[in-house]
Amino acid sequence: MRRRSFLKTALKVTAAAAAGGGAMAALTREGVQAAPDSATRTVAFPEGFLWGVSTSSYQIEGAVAEDGRGPSVWDTYSHSFGRIANGDTGDIACDHYHRYAEDVELMARAGMKAYRFSIAWPRVMPQGTGAVNAKGLDFYDRLTDALLAKGIQPWPCLFHWDLPQALQDRGGWTNRDIAGWFTDYALAVTARLGDRARNWVMLNEPSVVAIFGHGTGGHAPGMTGRDTCLKAIHHQNLAQGTALAALRQVGGKNWQLGTVLSLQPSWPVGGLDSNYPASLMWDAVWNRSCLDPLFKGRFPALLEADFARIAKPGDLERIEQPVDFLGVNYYSRMHQQPDPQGLFGTGYGSAPEGTRKTGMDWPVEPDGLTEILAELQEMYGNPPVYVTENGADYPDTVGPDGRVNDRDRIGYLRDHLLAAAKAIDEGCNLKGYMAWTLLDNFEWSEGYRRKFGLVQVDRKTMERKPKASYDWYASVIRNNAVPLR
Structure with a gap:
């Protein structure tokens, strides 16, 4: 079925599905609601399905000036007046740098088998290039060994937004x-950890880095403009491809190499034909600008002329590299309509009436995860996929027993896992799921006021307190199955 037909058909039933508070009413690609068998209490996942959790360095590590770490663009940005809610910074974050053993123990207690964490480039190379800071790599050495001792696979991500400020000063x-700078850094890190870490992620969400950090200015480094945004996308793609080729040569068959993209289906607001071109343009920017060069060796048609002004001969050949897996970060769909003031002439609009919302006012649309996994199956060769981020902010309330009973978060996770199970049943090559996130952390421009964690963190004492969602997720992992209610 053509994407446009699917979108217009599915819009008719999305609001009813999203408004439900129990098990998700599954939506097939033909737009038909298929209620789960009421006699079935759980939905099982395939044997060997990989369960884990994801974090990122600047959001949890803290220790920004310890052991030779240099400043990152997020240090600079967060210390700029008015950039971050409540004036928060990542200076201390969750103090994971000193408390990593406690956090690894939390993962082990829940039965998690994978941990996607990011390496802080400025901790390893304070100037971004040149000399390697041994003490910085020592931390990731300790973390890797601690994970392996608990039977948890380390999944290092080489870049999750905290670019060294020294490199930003060079453009x-x-x-x-x-x-080239990124490839040298990647080779240095893998040379130290690659004897134990087998699964390597190149980048996290390059389109998001480009759009918000280089297009709208709402994230570090705070740059704006359409051309600047497109340059950041293209050069991240180029860095990724160059590093993949280099690591493939030195790592041989010992490593599984991949990357992580934020993939969010783009729908026209209200299903209106007049909004459809805007949804296609935003889809090209957010999704296809990274997917198409990597998997098809071409730029998305709507942006081909723009990228042609930036790219040089041979760039696409460098970008189109084989990957052993693709990480998918999914939160919701993007509902688009024309906006002359928008970066690409588009803007966000309302989700269908009745759609549930998270604490950040993001739509809760689990069937969008099924949709994006189906697109990877049908349009991109059905690569091995891991959901590497999925979670929700809700205003947590501490009960009389001192515990957060976060039923809304449990409902969000359950419905998205049911959507993931549906995708697997339809032939999608989904291999694992890593929840976002372990700890309530520094949520970028939102500071600490947003709560995505399975574990509460006391901002004064740094004490960790597992929420109800932590125990629920541990039960899912233990049973390799998701309860319908």
Whole structure:
């Protein structure tokens, strides 16, 4: 079925499905609601399905000036007046740098078998290039060994937004030389940890880095403009491809190499034909600008002329590299309509009436995860996929027993896992799921006021307190199955 037909058909039933508070009413690609068998109490996942959790360095580590770490663009950005809610910074974050053993123990207690964490580039190379800071790599050495001792696979991500400020001063992602800088950094990190860490993620959400950090200015480094945004996308793609080729050569068959993209289906607001071109343009920017060069060796048609002004001969050949897996971060769909003031002439609009919302006012649309996994199956060769981020902010309330009973978060996770199970049943090559996130952390421009964690963190004492969702997720992992209620 053509994407446009699917979107217009599915819009008719999405609101009813999203408004439900129990098990998700599954939506097939033909737009038909298929109620789960009421006699079935759980939905099982395939044997060997990988369960884990994801975090990122700047959001949890803290210790920003310890053991030789240099400043990142997020240090600079968060210390700029008015950029972050409540004036928060990642200076201390969750103090994971000192408390990593406690956090690894929390993962082990829940039965998690994978931990996607990110390496802080400025901790390893304070200037972004040149000398490697041994003490910085020592931390990731300790973390890797602690994970393996508990039977947890380390999944290091080489870049999750905290670019060294020293490289930003040289143009950062707008300078195509960064492809070489990133590759040198990747080789240095894998040379130290690659004897134990087998699964390597190149980048986290390059389109988000480009759009919000280099297009709208709402994230570090705070740059704006359409051309700047497109340069940042292209040079991240180029850096990723260059590093993949280099690591493939030195790592051989010992490593599984991949990357992580934020993939959010783009729908026209209200299903209106007049909004459909805007939804296609935003889909090209957010999704296809990274997917198409990697898997098809071409730029999305709607942006081909723009990228042609930036790219050089041979760039697409460098970008189109084989990957052993694709990480998918999914939160909701993007509902788009024309906006002359928008970066690409588009803007966000309302989800269908009745759609549930998270604490950040994001739509709760689990069937969008099924949709994006189906697209990977049908349009991109059905690569091995891991959901590497999925979670929700809700205003947690501490009960009389001192515990957060976060039923809304449990409902969000359950419905998305049921959507993931549906995708597997339809032939999607989904291999694992990593919840976002372990700890309530520094949520970028939102500071600490947003709560995505399975574990509460006391901002004064740093004490960790597992929420009800932590125990629920541990039960899912233990049973390799999701309860319908």
